[in-house]
Amino acid sequence: MATPSIAPPPPSPSYRTGRLIVATGAVVGVVYGYDTGSISGALVFLSKDFGLNASASGFVNSILVLGNILGALIAGRLSDALGRKPTMVIVAAAYAVFSALSALSPTVVVLDLVRFLLGVTIGVSIVAAPLFIAESTPARLRGAAVAGYQVACVAGITLTYFVNWGLSDGGHWRIMLGLAAIPSALVIIPLLRLPDSPRWYLLKGRVDEAARVMATTDPDVDPVAESAAIQRELEAERGGRGGSLARMVRRPFLRATVFVVGMGFFCQITGINAVTYYSPQIFETLGFHGDGQNFLLPAIVELISLVATVLALFVVDRIGRRVVLLSGIGTMLATLVVLAVVFGTHSLSGAGIWIGFGAIALFTAAFNFGFGALIWVYASEAFPARLRSLGASVMLTADLAANFLVAQFFPSVLEELGATWAFGGFAVLVLIALAFMARMAPETKGRQLEEIRGYWQNGGRWPDDAPPGSLEGGGLSPGGSAAALGTGIATSGEQPRP
Template identity: 55%
Template sequence: MSPSPAPPRTSAVGRKIAIAAAAIGVIYGYDIGNIAGALLFIGDEMDLSTAELSSITTVLVAGNIVGALVAGKLAGAIGRQKSMVLVAIGYAVFAAASGLVSDVVSLDIVRFFLGVTIGLSLVVAPVFVAESAPAAIRGALVVCYQVATVTGILLGYLVDWSLAGSGNWRLMLAMSALPSVLVLLLLIRLPDTARWYLMKGRREEARATLALTDPTVDVDRELAEIDADIASQRGGVIREMFRKPYSTATAFVLILGFLVQITGINAITYYSPMIFQDMGFTGYGALLGLPSVVQLAALIATIGAVFAVDRMGRRPILLGGIGAMVASCVLMMIVFASGSLSEDGSLWGFLGILIFTAAFNFGFGSLVWVYASESFPARLRAQGASLMLSADLVANMIVAQFFLPVMDGIGGTGTFGIFLALSAFAFVFVFRLAPETKGRPLESIRHYWENGAQWTKKEPHGHA
């Protein structure tokens, strides 16, 4: 028996990987958050209809879907690290281009390709971190990506708020180009993951990388476990995911990914200034300041999830977050149904939006990245994450396109009633089907699905 390893810690290389992934998360968050304020000025300058305004957000999500669909094959073919380099280049180029366009068609085209870049990052960054982290802290490091994303959204609102006086939406959209170049300089110096090197037969590089990223690990034992996991798989192609024993895992992540977005979070992220305007709030201080407060609460909730995910486990966090979303939807329905909206806005409506957003980021927002990176064995992991995020993004596109027309058509009570029903269904779905993967090595999680979505009695919880 090998001696017990020292308490898990992250090496210098591991820290650089986490920093690089976090930076990508900040840039991603900024690029989806800044459009909320920019829309207030783009519409006036270009004299756009509601449908044209919706297209600016919808086309980004359409690009996300394309990027997520190709990300799995790309990450498997050229590696996780090179895929991250392409992501950084894409962010820099298309963010800068967003500030140079002169008409809505050109803006939609640029934002589509920015969306493709975002779709790649949504899949590759969490996998890159998950495959480079010790099992005992893997969940926290992956959730840190969501912390970075929420931080980016908050920064997007704050920048919009600071530039509201000038109405300079071009600068709002282009500012993320500079940090993209900086993170590119960090990424090009990093190794790929040990798992990817082994999948390509580059054993010595895998050994060296594993020793660098996890100095406490028994390298020979870890390599043997990864080898066994890879060898036990056949094909590594997407059709394998729809066959036994992984068809159940595939159904789980597809439905979970869809529920994450269809429950309504990006209706608030994209359109919260307009929602607050409907509540009676006026002035850029309120329309952009209040969403900033909401995102600050979301950031605090996500940081809380970082500290709790590897202590409490995945299920309690996920169920607690979804339960609070259900409660906030009830509150929003009461606010709209009671007609309590006034010229000064509704304090209860603001509270409902804040609770909903914070609860989402504590539960769904944090854990989707964990499940996306944990639910499949090495050869299927990137493609599994790609499928999950594709389902997530299809729901996102539906919400982006139809939220404003639905609000206009049936009002706030009916709209949040729909979100209430969807959130309640999500709670039941997670309660019945979500596995608890806290502290389990990635290579052992596949046995859960091979055993009919049940843990075997002797399944290890970590390295001995």
């Protein structure tokens, strides 16, 4: 394979371009979080204005999730065809338009239509944004950078609850829904100035551009050598139809597909968005009364979750993905058992109320520490370049299908069966999720994206227990050991470790 004919400029020690990519992705994450959480407060007031019952209120939430599913299904092919950056620009513009139209909706039918289109936008963004970040970030920082997207999402949800609390006295649901249009419009400007990800350029055969961009986004490696090595990996993946769903359900990637579908489904079916969408109703069931109080308490819960998510950002590249993920899921299980006991023993007064509040806060924090932070990391890591965007779409489609079930049916379950059965059922699902993730989740800390391919090809084991960055791991070293892959290009040798 020919090496790039034009040498890129020397690496920038400032990581300026990479940091700008992470920052713009974070703004999109804040908007996603805000649009996801804003309905929790707005629903209380728009249900009264439009005369909605529990089922119709659930549909206002679930229609967004139906749009999410469609968006996630098309996101992979869209981001492969247009590029990661153009897709992000389209997402930001659509967020601005549909957030504004949500605020102006004259009837619930119009609101449902606009929220469906907003949901499609969200579905595209939750595939494209983590992908853009992961493909533009050095391997030693990738986990934290992608987990930072979850920090942004939680920050957006937290902001939502404080806005809802501030606007609850007047019932200003239109303002609650429309505010996201402002940052969405503003982030388009820096997005337009960014390059696409180096790996997308390589997918399109634009090797010189990939090396030039990699010089500014990943100063840890020799960009010429790294680009050539990744290009060799892409050539090795060409068997069959590149990027097709058929390849994902055949060996060696069948195991990876089972893993990402299972992770996506369990991430949502275990109940996090029951709290996000219906927290005022849950707190009222728990024994708290008054709209102001029931809007403030979710804000406090999300602040605690934000701290947990930031903690995940700092440890995910140090102690590893599996430890963070499994400890988060285990804590979720414990808190759901506590909630089921509190509701089951009717301890809804005095200390029981605050124990329940603490369990909800810890449940949400544990989710964001484990599932919430790691789903974006694994979605962007699990597959090789030609399947990566499609794999992320499949994972997040499974996630959103489960989200739809929770959004649509949780209000009815809470009303008809009671909180004990609702949270007890979630506890059983979390137990199943814990067993599944303990069996299936790989430890990808410090591995290059191309290296992870070898894990699945070796039946869910690192070949010969190869250490991170080794060629035996199925890829190349963090220093870009392209010569050992047969490209004939010298590399810079050992790279700094965190």
